[in-house]
Amino acid sequence: MRRNFFGIALLAAGLLITGLSSASHAARSSRSSGGDSSPITVVIDAGHGGHDRGGIPGQRIAEKDMTLDVALRLRNILSANGYHVVMTRSSDVFVPLGGRVAIANSYRNAVFVCIHFNATGRSGASGIETYFYSRDSLPLASAIHYYVTGGAPSANRGVRRRGYYVLRKTAIPAVLVECGFLTNPTEAAYAQSAGYRQKLADEIAAGIRGRNSVGGGFSTTRVATAESIPLQPYIDQTKVAKSERRRSKRSHKKSARKKKSSSKPADSEARTGTSDREG
Structure with missing residues (x-):
């Protein structure tokens, strides 16, 4: 009975050592990769x-x-x-x-x-x-x-x-x-x-x-x-690009408004001139 007990104990110890060795090897492999x-x-x-x-x-x-x-x-x-x-x-x-x-x-x-x-x-x-x-x-x-x-x-x-x-x-x-x-x-x-x-x-x-x-x-x-x-940390250039597009649109709208307002006197003068010539 005592011999069987020692035999079982030795077998369990051997399995434990093998398991620990395998785990250690796996950990080393993971670290190395x-x-x-x-x-x-x-x-x-x-x-x-x-x-x-x-x-x-x-x-x-x-x-x-x-x-x-x-x-x-x-x-x-x-x-x-x-x-x-x-x-x-x-x-x-x-x-x-x-x-x-x-x-x-x-x-x-x-x-x-x-x-x-x-x-x-x-x-x-x-x-x-x-x-x-x-x-x-x-x-x-x-x-x-x-x-x-x-x-x-x-x-x-x-x-x-x-x-x-x-x-x-x-x-x-x-x-x-x-x-x-x-x-x-x-x-x-x-x-x-x-x-x-x-x-x-x-x-x-x-x-x-x-x-x-x-x-x-x-x-x-x-x-x-x-x-x-x-x-x-990173720079989000997708947001920068969107911001630039928005600024570009605003700038374009302002430019269009300026062009429209500056063209009114010229149109008025043209119409006045035509009217004068026709009269």
Whole structure:
């Protein structure tokens, strides 16, 4: 009887140790993947392509080449980590915005990551921006932006909410990352470095893995940790756009009223002149 008791006790202890070991391994795996335990599809969208070079007229570096290179590097990283990866384009071809959205919307348990580089007529403009539209896309935008700005030597231009077509029309969490200004000499030099493009891909991948670790607090810290990624504050440019449209309408109405009032004396004079001539 005593032997049976000790045998049962040893068996129970063994099962307990095995269970604790498995739980510990699962926890380590979760931490190493940034809290991402769900197998998802990542739809990677390399901006522009084909006849669409991207950027602004006269820009020396073709944005379409930079976005595709980062996208392909990101695909390799995510595939190696067990993700199912779908590319909207994997070569220098033009894909309409509607086609990109259709590809994204054909997957349910998925996220959409659109890669771009910025451009402007001001060569001094610089920095990283990350855009989202739907509220359920904010954690993904926060995580990606947190890691990319933590790893890139460029300025942090913030997370922004904006109604870009590919963000507005997708039914899954979707973000657009502007990886720096190709019209800025320093950032253009960064972008032309294969090592830097690899770094961008690494950080975007880290953000995708860490999307489930985004918490509720705001932070200005540029270095992220896998266990706790603060929700980033953002600029709502959809409201700014609406406000600008309202101001434009008010301005147009005022201009129309001024034009109408200023035209009355002229009309009166014309009628008077005609009357005089007729009389």
